Amino acid sequence: MKPRLVATDLDGTLLHSDGTVTPRTREVLAELDRRGVPVVYVTGRPVRWMDALWETVGGHGLAICSNGAVVYDVGARGIRSVRPIPAETVLEVGELLRRDLPGTAYALEKTTGFGVEPEFTRRHDRKHMEVPVAPLEDLLDGTVVKVLAQIEDVDPEVYWRQVEALVGDRVTVTWSSEWAMVELSAFDVTKASTLALVCDEFAIDAADVVAFGDMPNDLALLEWAGTSYAMTNAHPLVRELADHLAPANDDDGVASVLSDLFGL
Incomplete structure (x- = not known):
């Protein structure tokens, strides 16, 4: 069974080390969009650091920012929900x-x-x-x-x-x-707990999610998802936890794995 939703970290994962998105990665993301497969960007970045990326990663859908504290509607360019610290x-x-x-x-x-x-x-x-x-x-x-x-x-x-x-x-x-x-x-706000709320809205189970990450703030996400990939360049704790190892971010690792999973 192919995954029904893709969740990917950005820095050190989807993005190259210089912060760019390659043409190959853009094409894979665009093809998933054409096939109706949601791609959710799950990042520690705040919303204010995301504006320059929307055009290259897809100007639609949802992004989970600030490690799960904010769900952002990319198409509407507005915050959809917030899980604040008192x-x-x-x-x-x-x-x-x-x-x-x-x-x-x-x-x-x-x-x-x-x-x-x-x-x-x-x-x-x-x-x-x-x-x-x-x-x-x-x-x-x-x-x-x-x-x-x-x-x-x-x-x-x-x-x-x-x-x-x-x-x-x-x-x-x-x-x-x-x-x-x-x-x-x-408390209890992580990339995983917020993605779980988003998936509930889409009626998508954790088992149908494939997730990618590289640093300790991705651990909860990778543990929750049905299928998880650590990047080759990932922190040792992430490599130890994940189900699989993807090529490094600078080798278009996410695009490579998604191409295989979806037969692109």
């Missing part, structure tokens, strides 16, 4: 991490934009961050869909485990960066 939870988690992991700094992804603490900008070029810069409590002026917490001079996976141990009962903790920055969503 402001009180943001403050509680912020205080706990700052107390037990001193040096942690925060950024907030909101439906109305992005804001960062002064310390968060140390790793980034402030000239290219034309966003509000203020303490965490002063950034809570909108609907928060994701908190970014980062620290200097700590191994990324070690930091992820530490944060999970401290606040994993209050928020969902995941990680997709090469440095010590973790991503916090509302």
Whole structure:
């Protein structure tokens, strides 16, 4: 049986390392569209980072952004649903991490934009961050869909485990960066849990979904889907969990697998 729905991560998975979508991948996606097979882009990216991609990945359908916090209607260019983090939870988690992991700094992804603490900008070029810069409590002026917490001079996976141990009962903790920055969503909000809600609307079972990913924030998605592929370039945890291994993102791995699965 061919899959009834395709769910794919973007960075490190569908996209090449330079952030582009190749003609081969575009043609495969277009052919699936012609055949009526939904392709859902399931990404940690916020909606504001997606505008330049719609033309190349398909300007229709749905995208799940911010690790499951936002479902975006691509055709209507509007947010369809939001699973936010309550402001009180943001403050509680912020205080706990700052107390037990001193040096942690925060950024907030909101439906109305992005804001960062002064310390968060140390790793980034402030000239290219034309966003509000203020303490965490002063950034809570909108609907928060994701908190970014980062620290200097700590191994990324070690930091992820530490944060999970401290606040994993209050928020969902995941990680997709090469440095010590973790991503916090509302409790039980993951790429998988939101995709499950979307599939319920389409009357599609998990067994009929094929999913692709490369980083730890894809683990829940790959575990939930009936068929899962880790990219050859994926993090070891992802390679260990997935059912199958796809060629690397820079070798059009998603397009290659989909061509085989659908006989393109």
